[in-house]
Amino acid sequence: MFLVSNQLRVFSTIKTALILILLFFSTHKNFSQTLSPNATVSVLTCDSGNELYSLFGHTALRFSDPENRIDAVFNYGYFDFATPNFYLKFVKGDLKYFVAVDKYEDFLAEYIYFQRGVYEQKLNLSDLQKQKIFDELNAVLASNKKFYTYKFIDRNCTTMIVDVLNKNLPSPINIKISDAEKTNRTILYGYLNSHFYENLGINIMFGSKTDSYFDHIFLPLQLMEGIKKSKNNNEVLCNKTDIVNIKSAPESPFSATNSWMLYVLVLACVALINKKPVYLTYLILNGILGIFLFTVGFISLHNELSLNSNILLFNPLYLFLVYFVIKNNLQLVRKTVLVILGILLIYVLLLVNEVHFLMFIPFILTNAILLRRVYVLK
Numbered sequence: 001m002f003l004v005s006n007q008l009r010v011f012s013t014i015k016t017a018l019i020l021i022l023l024f025f026s027t028h029k030n031f032s033q034t035l036s037p038n039a040t041v042s043v044l045t046c047d048s049g050n051e052l053y054s055l056f057g058h059t060a061l062r063f064s065d066p067e068n069r070i071d072a073v074f075n076y077g078y079f080d081f082a083t084p085n086f087y088l089k090f091v092k093g094d095l096k097y098f099v100a101v102d103k104y105e106d107f108l109a110e111y112i113y114f115q116r117g118v119y120e121q122k123l124n125l126s127d128l129q130k131q132k133i134f135d136e137l138n139a140v141l142a143s144n145k146k147f148y149t150y151k152f153i154d155r156n157c158t159t160m161i162v163d164v165l166n167k168n169l170p171s172p173i174n175i176k177i178s179d180a181e182k183t184n185r186t187i188l189y190g191y192l193n194s195h196f197y198e199n200l201g202i203n204i205m206f207g208s209k210t211d212s213y214f215d216h217i218f219l220p221l222q223l224m225e226g227i228k229k230s231k232n233n234n235e236v237l238c239n240k241t242d243i244v245n246i247k248s249a250p251e252s253p254f255s256a257t258n259s260w261m262l263y264v265l266v267l268a269c270v271a272l273i274n275k276k277p278v279y280l281t282y283l284i285l286n287g288i289l290g291i292f293l294f295t296v297g298f299i300s301l302h303n304e305l306s307l308n309s310n311i312l313l314f315n316p317l318y319l320f321l322v323y324f325v326i327k328n329n330l331q332l333v334r335k336t337v338l339v340i341l342g343i344l345l346i347y348v349l350l351l352v353n354e355v356h357f358l359m360f361i362p363f364i365l366t367n368a369i370l371l372r373r374v375y376v377l378k
Contacts, residue, residue: 033138034131039065040122041130043161043238044073044107045224047117047247048191052198054116055191057220059158062104062120063134071104074137077157079150090150093301097150099140099160108244117247121227121238129168129232137164152304153184153209153218162217169237174229175215179222185210186355187219194251196259203356204289207297207308211354260359267366279370280322286367287319312347313363315340325374337375344368 046058061074076099080086089095111118125133140146148155166172179187185206192199217223230237256262270282290311297306317340324332344367351357 033068033070033134035063035065035070035127035134036067037127038067039063039070039127039130039134041125041133042123043121043165043223043227044244045119045121045220046111049114049116050194050249050251052195054114055195055198056188059161059220059223060102060107061133061137061161061164063130064104073102073104073107075100075102075107075157076148076160091296091300091302093149093151093305095150096147097157098147099137100146101141112245115247115249116245117243118245119224120242120244121224121240122242123165123227123237124232124235124239125168126232133164133168136167149301151302154216154303156218158220158223159216159218162223169230170233171231173217173223173226173237174231175217175226176229177217177222177225179214179219181213183211183213183355184218187214189355196263199356200263200359203359204310204314205293205296205308206304207306207310209303209306264362267362271366271369274373276325279373280325282366283318283322283370283374286314287316287322290314290316290318309347309350312343312350313360313367315343317343321374325377330377333377334375337371341368341371344371 040063042062042064044060044062046060048055048057058077060077062072063074064071076097078100079095079097083089083095086095108118148160150156162173185203188202188206188210189199192202217226224241227238228241270278273279290313293308293311293314294316297308297311300306317336321333321336321340324336344364348364351360
């Protein structure tokens with residue numbers, strides 16, 4: 001899902017190795033340390049970036065204790081590009097992420113460099129709560145629990161911090177936020193306005209779970225809002241949100257190659273060019289994509305990829321249809337076309353009230369036009 005250059009992979013691998021080395025020493029150094037009464041615990045929320053892996057922002061937990069010379073950030077967002085079969089594991093849903101400790105100044109420097117906003121919420125916690133959270137995180141770092149299986153909505157850098165906080169608060173983080181009445185797909189859609197093909201790809205890949213309504217915090221800005229509305233016993237959990245770094249990175253500029261215009265143009269060409277190699281190739285690709293979606297939804301541990309109604313649009317039956325066209329079996333061609341048209345109609349009825357319906361209209365129209373063309377073959 002993430003496209004990176006070879007240089008980035010090498011850099012990431014070296015960085016991961018250094019982190020693991022530093023992690024070994026830092027965990028043993030801090031494991032049994034007692035925080036001073038002046039120690040603070042903060043949630044750091046980072047704005048989204050323009051790369052796919054950064055589009056939804058980031059969350060981390062900061063411990064600052066000048067008396068003990070601690071200024072550390074616990075970060076659940078690490079993974080290793082050098083993992084064997086990295087992309088296969090990511091799609092399958094068993095890629096291991098891990099938590100590591102950064103120096104606060106090093107953590108912040110990256111976001112300053114990329115001109116991304118960083119917000120800090122100092123939590124009103126008792127000394128006992130601070131110490132318990134600190135000890136628990138260090139215990140995690142010293143065990144295999146530092147690794148976790150990444151899930152896009154259910155288990156990520158934000159949900160892991162939420163779990164840590166909820167475990168040590170008398171009542172969980174408030175989820176009555178602005179996203180509360182939205183579906184998960186609608187929420188994600190709002191982050192992808194300037195990234196058409198990323199949006200299209202996510203909406204093709206993600207299935208019915210994404211259409212369920214929000215029921216837990218899984219994105220950084222959601223957590224920041226939830227903390228503002230939460231309490232620790234009778235005290236507000238956070239008095240204010242400090243802006244550590246102002247976002248100054250420009251928004252992604254408009255790109256004709258990453259917009260609906262090129263997408264519509266390509267599909268219009270497919271629909272209008274009445275050449276058998278063109279439309280048969282398109283139908284074959286539809287069928288292959290349908291098989292891929294079915295297979296991934298069946299074998300992947302990502303719940304977001306299961307029960308994907310797009311299999312009704314990218315229908316594996318197109319492969320049979322092409323075979324019947326090549327064999328010039330017009331009777332089976334027309335029967336198959338009618339079956340696929342019926343399935344396509346069901347798909348439209350299922351999709352018509354969804355946020356991504358307009359995005360898929362060009363696919364629907366192109367498929368319908370080609371099905372009619374194949375049906376009238378002589």
